[in-house]
Amino acid sequence: MSRSEPSWDRVRVSLALAVALTAYALSTAALPGGVRVVVVACALASVVGAWRPWAWTRASAALAALALAVVAALAWDELANHHFVLTLFALGVAVDDDARTSPRMAAALLGTLMAVATAQKLVSPVFVSGDYFAYLLSTGGLGGPLLEGLDALGLEAWSQAVHANEQRVLEFAVAAEPGARVDLPFPLANLGTWAFAFSAFVLAFEAWLACVYLRAPRHRAAAVSLLVFVLGLVLMREEWVFGATLCAMGVVAAPGAPGRPPTWEVRGLAGLAVVFAGLAVVS
């Protein structure tokens, strides 16, 4: 591609990668300082690459992938999962010799990510039973960002129960012997049943995302579904970096249409990627 003809594919891949790299590097204190500088520099170079030959973005992605891979090699079991996703995303851009095929790469990575996440949950008895989500719901581990809103909706009893349970968990954590137990009351009848249903819904939604990105990534349902998933994710947990990474990959994975503006769902994913990146940095 020539410098005079910036394509939609080249622009969105370059900018999406830059947003994801920036969100991660600026918000992750655990990354060595030098690596953070290199990754941010790669992100800036990728922005410039949107209006430069494609090789510019590829080189930026390659350097970022290398820096992140070195960190992974040194601290494999300490890193968040989005470190590995971002490394592989950057690697995919680096080995891609044509920006027009990046959507296929990103869709394959997104679909595989969702398939693997689904499989991990399926083999976990505490997830399948709903017990883990019941624990999270009754202690604010899920839905924490919504707690203030519950009061406005007249559900003060829920937020009060969560705050009381948080205190009980703290006391449980310093028990004098491991056989100690504590009740975590929650004002929702059949919490276990609701949590089981929620677990099943999450499993089904992730499986759906895996299917749609692996089998029909060009269908608009893929980006729409990802948009809904990411919105639900950040309403449940403040996962700004992972949210920004997913949105950036979703923007790249969406099919491009020469001469036509991006669809509303792709613009939504792009906007959320920037917002989440900003929230990751300031929070």
Next chain:
Amino acid sequence: MKRWRVWLPALGLLGLAVVQRLRVEAQGLSAWKGGGMGMYSEFHYQERELWLRLRGPKRDPETEYVGDAALASMRTSSFDAIRLPSEASLSVIADGAVADQVATPFALELWVWDWHEGELMRRRTEVVHVEE
């Protein structure tokens, strides 16, 4: 773009997940870690605890257990061990406990939090016996 390049990151992620799952099953690695996308599939590894159970003939039932906040060796070493309770990492803690003059024999136990029908409890998963 050649087809293998399109699938390279996805296959890389799949490979990571397979290796991570094998480590989860064989070594007790937390599903949250190791790049296997197991986040939110089980209790977080910070909700695992190491307890040292005294097994000597004169032990007092009231003080049978020593929690991971009580011993310097466990405070400094247990974070890696609860994430990956391998034989090597548990041995480091056992050696530290001996150095902290904990009377042998004792058992080093890994407990994970569990929730069932509104009750939070712990479940024992790994035990290392230390005789001397």
